[in-house]
Amino acid sequence: MRTPFNLNQRATRIFRSPAMIGWVLFLIGLVANAIVQPTLFKLSVINSNLGLAAPLIMVAIGQTAVVLAGGIDLSVGSIVTLTNVLVVSLYSFHHTGFWLAAIFGVAAGMAVGVVNGFIISVVRIPALLVTFAMMSIVNGVALAILPQPGGQIPADIYQIYGSTVGGLPFPFLLIVFGVLLWMIFRYRKIGRYLIAVGGADWSSRANGIPVTKVRFQSYILSATFASLAGLFLTSEVSSGDPLIGASYALNSLAAVVLGGTALAGGRGSVSGSAGGALFLILVQNIVYFANVPSYYQTLVSGLIVVIGLATTGVLYVRSGKLHLTNGR
Amino acid sequence: MLTIEGLRKEYGAVVALQGASLTLVPGTIHALLGANGSGKSTLVKMLGGVVRPTKGTIWVDEQRLEVGSPAHAIHKGIAVSYQETSLVPSMSVADNVLLGIEPTGKAGYVAQRSLRERAAEILDQLGLNIPPDVPVGELPTNIQHLLEIGKALVKRPKYMVLDEATAALRREEVKRLFSIVCSLRDEGVAILFVSHRFDEVYAICDRATVLRNGAVVGTRSLSNTSREELIQDMIGRRISLEPVQQKTGTSFKKQAVCLKARSLTNAELRGVDLEVSAGEIVGIGGLQGQGQTALLRALIGATTVRGDLETDGHQGLFRNPSHAAGNGVRFISGDRGREGVFGQRSIYENIVIGRIATFPLWKRASQRGENQAARALVEQLKIVHHSLFQEVRGLSGGNQQKVLFARTLASKPNVVILDDPTKGVDVSTRMEIHRLLRNLAGEGVGLLIASSDDEELAEVCDRVLIMYEGQIVRELTGDLQPSHITKASIEGAQSEKGKGAETRADSL
Numbered sequence: 001m002r003t004p005f006n007l008n009q010r011a012t013r014i015f016r017s018p019a020m021i022g023w024v025l026f027l028i029g030l031v032a033n034a035i036v037q038p039t040l041f042k043l044s045v046i047n048s049n050l051g052l053a054a055p056l057i058m059v060a061i062g063q064t065a066v067v068l069a070g071g072i073d074l075s076v077g078s079i080v081t082l083t084n085v086l087v088v089s090l091y092s093f094h095h096t097g098f099w100l101a102a103i104f105g106v107a108a109g110m111a112v113g114v115v116n117g118f119i120i121s122v123v124r125i126p127a128l129l130v131t132f133a134m135m136s137i138v139n140g141v142a143l144a145i146l147p148q149p150g151g152q153i154p155a156d157i158y159q160i161y162g163s164t165v166g167g168l169p170f171p172f173l174l175i176v177f178g179v180l181l182w183m184i185f186r187y188r189k190i191g192r193y194l195i196a197v198g199g200a201d202w203s204s205r206a207n208g209i210p211v212t213k214v215r216f217q218s219y220i221l222s223a224t225f226a227s228l229a230g231l232f233l234t235s236e237v238s239s240g241d242p243l244i245g246a247s248y249a250l251n252s253l254a255a256v257v258l259g260g261t262a263l264a265g266g267r268g269s270v271s272g273s274a275g276g277a278l279f280l281i282l283v284q285n286i287v288y289f290a291n292v293p294s295y296y297q298t299l300v301s302g303l304i305v306v307i308g309l310a311t312t313g314v315l316y317v318r319s320g321k322l323h324l325t326n327g328r
Numbered sequence: 329m330l331t332i333e334g335l336r337k338e339y340g341a342v343v344a345l346q347g348a349s350l351t352l353v354p355g356t357i358h359a360l361l362g363a364n365g366s367g368k369s370t371l372v373k374m375l376g377g378v379v380r381p382t383k384g385t386i387w388v389d390e391q392r393l394e395v396g397s398p399a400h401a402i403h404k405g406i407a408v409s410y411q412e413t414s415l416v417p418s419m420s421v422a423d424n425v426l427l428g429i430e431p432t433g434k435a436g437y438v439a440q441r442s443l444r445e446r447a448a449e450i451l452d453q454l455g456l457n458i459p460p461d462v463p464v465g466e467l468p469t470n471i472q473h474l475l476e477i478g479k480a481l482v483k484r485p486k487y488m489v490l491d492e493a494t495a496a497l498r499r500e501e502v503k504r505l506f507s508i509v510c511s512l513r514d515e516g517v518a519i520l521f522v523s524h525r526f527d528e529v530y531a532i533c534d535r536a537t538v539l540r541n542g543a544v545v546g547t548r549s550l551s552n553t554s555r556e557e558l559i560q561d562m563i564g565r566r567i568s569l570e571p572v573q574q575k576t577g578t579s580f581k582k583q584a585v586c587l588k589a590r591s592l593t594n595a596e597l598r599g600v601d602l603e604v605s606a607g608e609i610v611g612i613g614g615l616q617g618q619g620q621t622a623l624l625r626a627l628i629g630a631t632t633v634r635g636d637l638e639t640d641g642h643q644g645l646f647r648n649p650s651h652a653a654g655n656g657v658r659f660i661s662g663d664r665g666r667e668g669v670f671g672q673r674s675i676y677e678n679i680v681i682g683r684i685a686t687f688p689l690w691k692r693a694s695q696r697g698e699n700q701a702a703r704a705l706v707e708q709l710k711i712v713h714h715s716l717f718q719e720v721r722g723l724s725g726g727n728q729q730k731v732l733f734a735r736t737l738a739s740k741p742n743v744v745i746l747d748d749p750t751k752g753v754d755v756s757t758r759m760e761i762h763r764l765l766r767n768l769a770g771e772g773v774g775l776l777i778a779s780s781d782d783e784e785l786a787e788v789c790d791r792v793l794i795m796y797e798g799q800i801v802r803e804l805t806g807d808l809q810p811s812h813i814t815k816a817s818i819e820g821a822q823s824e825k826g827k828g829a830e831t832r833a834d835s836l
Contacts, residue, residue: 187437189430192419196427199416206378206414207428207479208399267418 018260018268021312022275025258029282037289043169047162050171051236053281055080055229058178059248060255060273062225065185066127067256069218070198070265074131075116076226076252078138079109080245083230085146088240092151105234106227112138113223121215135249142242149241158238174232175274178225182270185221194218199266255280258308260315279308329353330406330487330518335384337370342752344370346542347384352487352518357509359529359550360522362539363562363814364616364780368522369411371539372491375520376408377401388487402428405486409493411522411617413476417465422447424464425478450478455504469595470496477505488512489520494528495617495797506532524615524821526555540564563814583607585638586774587657587743589627592635596622598798600635604743604774609765611789612778614817619798620778621662624745627776628652628659640742654686658736662747662778669728671721675713676702678720682735705734709764726757733764743774750784762788782813796820 034040040049059076066073083105090101112134119130163170185191193214196204205211226248233244253263258276261268287301330352337345345367352358362368373379375386380396387393394400401408408414415424425447431439447460454474464472473496480488490509494502509519510532523529529536530550538545538561545561587604596619604610612620626633629646637645639657646652649659661667670678679702684693703716709730713723720731729749736744749765750758765788769775779785785792786808794802794816801820804812 187440189432189436189438192423192427192430192438195419196416199418200414202378203414203416204427206376206398206408206410208377208397208402209428210399266416 018262019272019275020260021315022255022259022272022279025279025308025311026275026282029279029286033282033286033289036286040285043164047164047169047171049281049285050169050175051161052284053278054171054174054178055233055236056248056251056255056277056281057175057274058225058229058232059252060259060277061178061182061270062222062229063252063256064259064261064268064270064273065182065194065221065225066218067253067261067263068198068265068268069194069215070201071120071127071215071218072131072253072263073116073219073222073226074128074249075112075134075138076222076229077245077248077250078135078142079112079223079226080230080233080248081142081242082112082138082145082245083109083227084234084244085142085240085242087231087234088151088153089146091153092240098154098157102231106224106231109227109230110220110223113220113226116223117216117219120219121212127219139242139246146240146242149239149243151240153234153238155238157235161232161235171232171236178228179270179274181225181228186270190214190217195266197266198264251280252277254305254309258305258312260312280305329387329389331387332371332375333385333387335371335374335381335386337367337374337379338382343542345374345381348539348542348544350537350544350547352520354486354516354518355513356534357513357519357521357532359533359536360520360539361524361529361536361558361562363818364782365541366539366562367542368539369491370542372408372410372489372520372522375401375406375487375489376410377406399428402483405483406489407480407483407485407487408489409477409480409491411492411495413472414479415464415472415476418463420461421451421458421464421467421475422460424475425450425482427479429483446482450482453481453508454478455501470498470501473497474501474505481508485517487518487520489522491522492524492617493521494523494525502528524818526558526818526822530555538562559815559818562818563811583772584640586640587627587776588638590636590638592623592626592633592637594622594626594631594633596798597626597633600626600795600798600800602776602793602800604776606742606772606774607769608791609769609775609777609789611785611792612776612795613782613785613792613813614795614801615821616780618795620795621747622798623795624659624747624776624778627745628657630659650686653739656740656742658682658739658741658744660732660736660744660746660749662749662751664725664728664732664751668732669720672719674717675706675711675720675723675731676716678731679705679734679738682737682739686739701738702734705737709734709737710760724754724757726753726761729753729757729761730764733761737768741773743776744768746775746777748779748781749777750779750781758784782817783810785813786810794820 039045059080063073063076086108087101087105090096090104091098116131116134119125120127160170165173193204193209196209197211197214201211230245237244255276256273257263258279259268259272259274261272283301283304287297292300332348332350334347334349335345336347348367348371360368360371370379374381374395377396377398377400385392386395388404388406393404416427419427422444426443431442431446433439444460451458451460454477456471456474458467458471464475473493477490477493494505497505513519521529521533533550535547535549536553536558537547538558540562583606585603586606589600589602592600600623612623614620622631625631627637628649629652630649633645635645639655642655646655646657652659665671680698687693706713706716711727711730711734720728723731750761753761765775777789789808792804792808792813793800794804802816804816
C-alpha cells in the first residue's frame, strides 16, 4: 500500500523533535557566550557555570514530568527553599549530622509533593491554584524555620561541590545523576503514562491507565527533583536563605518551554528542558560579560529569553502542532 | 460467555440506556444495530469500563465484571475498538498499539524490543506498512482507525467489541479486517460488531440485536431476517418499504438565496453543495458523525475548508466565526455549556453580547436602550427568570437555549445556523423553540439546522438534506415524516460511495 513516508524521515524526525529547539538555543548561547567571555572553557569557569546550572536542571526535570502529564507546579521554588533551610538549620542549630539533615530536607520536600498531588488529582482542584497556594505556605514555613539567612554546612561538602572528580566537574556528575534518576522513571510505565495522560486523558483511561495515580505521582516526582535541587544548591552556597528558591518556579517553566515541551502536556522531553536550563544560565553570563550596565541586565536577559520562547512558539506552529483557522 | 443484564444509564434526567440485556457467545459475531441516540455507544463504553452503569451487571464467564474499570475489563479479556478512537496523538504507533499493556522486563523497564516486535506483528496483520515510531497524530484517519482496531487485536481478547470500526476505512481495508475478524471467530472469540452498514452486517454477523431509544427491541438470527425487518425494528413503526419518495418542493416558494455553498471540502467533508433561501428552514440529517457538525463549522469559518461560499453581500469563505457574524451569519452551537452561554454572566450580558460582539473593539458599548431591548426579548421568548441580572447557569437548559436565541435575535441575522437546537430540552420548551424557528423564518431569515432528532427535522424543516460520510446523499422535500428521514439516513449508509454522489446529482 501507499505510504506517505520516505527514508529521510528519521532525520527529519530528529530535527523536528521539540527537544532540538532547546539544544539549538543552547549552542547559540554557547557561541555568543564564548565570544564575550573568552575564558568560558576554562575548567574553573565550566565548573562554576555547571554549579549554577545543576539545581535549575534538577528543578526543570521535575517540572517537565508534571508539564508532560498536563499539569504545572509553581511550588518547586518553595520546595528548593524548604530543603535549603531545613538542611542548614538542622545541621547548624540542631547539630544533626549533615546526611541526616539532608534526608530530612529531601523527605520534607517530597511530602509537599504528596500534598500537592493529593489535592490536585484526588480532590481535583486546578494545579495552578493548588501549587500557587502551596508556594506561599511552604515559603512561610521556610521563613518560620530560618527567619534570616545564616548557618552553614560542613566545609568538605562545599569543597566537593566546587571540585572535580576524575577530571570531571562535580556538578556535571550531579547533572548526570539527575538525568539517570529521570531515566529510571522515563523507561518504565510511569514515563509513558505521563505523556499519555497529558496527551489524551480519556484515551488513557480507556486503555486502563490509572490516570489519577499518574497525576498524583507526577507531583511527587517534581517535588523530589526540586528537593534534590535544594540539596545541590545548599552545597553550592553553603548557607541557608529563606528566599533562595524564589526564582526557580518560573525559571524552570521557562526552561521547559524553551526545551520544546508543550505546556498543554503530552509532548516534550527532559533533554530539551536541560538544554533550555543551560541556555538560561548562559544568558545571565552573556549579559554580564557583554558589559551591559547592571541596571539593564535583567531587561536584556529578559528580552533574550522572550526571543527564545518566541522561536519555540514559531517552530511549533510551523511543524503543524498548532492549527490555525482558514488562515487568511 | 459474556452476558449483559439490565444495563441502565442515566445522565441526570436523560436515560441513555434503559435496561439492555444481551449475550455474546464465543465463536459468533453479534451485530448491534440502532438509529441515532439508541444507546449503542453507551453500551459499548460500559463494556469497556469507561462508563459506569447506573444499574445492571455484566457477567464474564460466570464472574461479575467490575463496572467502571477499563483495566478490569481488559484483564477479563474484553477489548474495545472505540468509534472515536482511544489513541494518544503525540505518542508513536508502537507505543499506542501497546498502550496500557506494555511488556516489561525484570527491573520494571518497558521492553522496547519486544514492544516493537509485537506492534510490528499487528501492523503486518493489518497490512499496514508504516514505521512504528511515527506519532499517531500525523497519520491519516483511516490508518488511525486501523490502529485502534490493532490495539484491540494485540490484547488477544476473548471478547472483542468493534464500534463503527469500518466507518473510516477503505474497501480493501474492510476486507482485510473481515478476514481477521472471521478467523478470530473461528478461534472462538466472541465479537460484538456495531455498524450501520447492513451489507457488512449480513456479510459477517450471525445474530443481531437492535436497540431503539435505549431499549433492546430484540435479538434476531440474521439468516432468517430481512433488511426491512431490521429497519423496522430500528425505526419502530411500520412504514412503507418502498424507497422514500423524493418530491420536488411544493410546500415552499423559492425566495432569494441567502446562503450558497459550493463544493466544501476538508478532512471531514467531501464536496458539499448547498443553498438556503431567505425564509427557508433547511435541515441536515443522517446518522451521527457523518460530517454534519463539520459542515456547520465550515460554513462559519471555524475550521479549515476549501470551496466557495456566497451570502447576502459577501462573497467567499469566512475567515472565522466573527467574520461570519459580522456578515449576518450566526451560529448557535449544540454544546451549550462550552460554546454557548457565559454561565457566570447575567442574562442581560448574555443577550447584549450578540449585538456588540461585532462592534470595533474600542467602541463604547452604550447601555442606553439595551436594557429595554433585552427585556423585550426576554418577554417575547418567555424566558423564566427573576431578574435580568441573574446568572445564566442558574437557568434550566431550555431557558439557557432561549437566551441563546435572544442573543441571536438581538443581532438581527440574515442566516442562522443551529446545531441540535433542542438537545436536553423539555418537551414544551422544545415546541416553543420550534415555533420560534418558524417565526424567525417567517421574518425572512434563512435557517440551517443540523439535528440528530429526526422528528425535529420533520417538524420544522421545509427541506432535509441527508449526509453520509461527508457528502449530501439525499434531499427530502414535501411532506416530511420522521420515519422517512430515519429510513433515508440508514439507506444513505447502504449506498455505495459512487452511488451516493449520483443520488445527490439527481436530487439537487
